[in-house]
Amino acid sequence: MYMNYYIYILFFPMMLISNFMIFLSNTWVTNWMIMEINLISFIMMMIFDKNLKNELLMNYFLLQTFNSYIFLFSSLLMNYMNMMFFFIFLMNLAMLTKLGIPPFYVWYLKIMMNLNWLNLLFMSTIQKIIPMFIFMMLISFNSKNLFFFNVLMILFFMFIISILGLNQINMKLILAYSSMIQISWMMMLSYLNELIFLNYFIIYFIISMNLILMFNKMNFLNLNQFSILKFNNKFIYIFMMMLLLSLSSIPPMFGFLMKWISIDLMSKKLLFLMILMMIFNSLVSMFFYIRIMFYSLMLNFYSMKMNFKFLNFKNYMNNNFLMNWLMFVMLMIYEIF
Incomplete structure (x- = not known):
């Protein structure tokens, strides 16, 4: 146990410094060296x-090393061959794979599902900095x-990922799917405005850090464990709900403000089809988090033995699909009006 703390104390500053070093680099070889240190x-x-199993760790190492090379x-x-676009295209694919962007996302889900909460936070936020910088x-x-x-x-x-993530109950997988949708917004912003992209990333990092650390403290691994009765302090529960609302871009939270600014930038570029698709992805991501609050309240009612005729809590997992789509329709109505 203590060895784990020593490892983090030793290597976390190295990882953090490597992420800052990338902003000072101006050559491709230096970028590669910084990626390897990271x-x-x-x-x-x-x-x-x-x-994390050794097999998954080795797969992650080989995949990252292959894309780095x-x-x-x-x-x-x-610069030595008349095929510049081809090699730029290869570099672009390598960065997309490192980011875990579909269709190169299978490894990302497997790793995220088996990481501890702290490493999951690093994987979904800090480890995105270097690939995103090179992408820019x-x-x-x-x-x-x-x-x-890319668009x-x-x-x-992202449309496919949104559909695949609808029926997930594993909290780490829900965060992984949501992370891919959030990264898609950041990649679009990187084409439009770098400063807005940076603000979006910082807000996403702060919200995710607080949320993941609370999940770690409460030991939430799936939706079935997410009950209001686990919180001795109701203020903590309310704070977590506010974080979920912010991450799901419900007004007037910070998450909504960043999505609003992003849509405004896209509208000025007349990218209306892109706006429509990104709003749909955001809508499904919103559903991920509101469903957590929905399950929390439902499980709380179940523990209090409240018997509703229109809900069968003994078989509520069989009604999971129905509840998901009811919530989805409600969110669509919210987005439209």
Whole structure:
């Protein structure tokens, strides 16, 4: 147990410094070196994660290393051959894989589901900084083909991810699916305004940090465990509900403010189809978090033995699909009006 704390004390500053170093780098090779330092520091913290199997750890290491070498190979050959767009495209794919963006997301779900809460926080927030920075460097090449590829792929696969995440009850998987949707917003903002992107990321990090640390404290692993009776202090429960509302972009929370600003930027660029698709993804992400509050109240009523004729709590898992879609319809009505 104490060894775990020593490992975090030693390697967390290294991981943090590597994320700041990337902002001072101006060459591709330096970016690659910083990525490797960051990878080593994070893997050292993952090694002492009792929840993570060695097989998954090795898969993560091989995947990250493979994409790092694709990035290095492409950056070295980009200026020596008349195939610049091809190598930029390879670098772009490598960064999308590191971010866990669909269709390169299967590894991300497997790793997130088996991490402890602290490493899950790092994976969903801090470990996104370097790939996102390099992704923004690739944007500076002003390639229209790359822009259309990224936009179409993100919008299409985010729609699929939104549907796949509807019926999840594992809290870590819910956060993983929501993280992919939030990253899609950040990637769109990186094309529009870097300052708004930075503000969006900071707000997302603060909300996620508080929420995940509270989940860790209460030991919530799935929706069945999420009951209001687990909170001795009702203020903590209310604070958690406010965090969920903010992350689900309910007005007047900070999460809604950032989505509002993002949609305003897209409307000025006349990206109306993109706005429609992103609102739908946000709507489903909103459903993820409101469903947590919904289950919390329902489980609380169940523990108090309140018997409603229209709900059968003994078989409420069989009614899971029906409740999900009822909540989804309610959220659609909210978004429209």
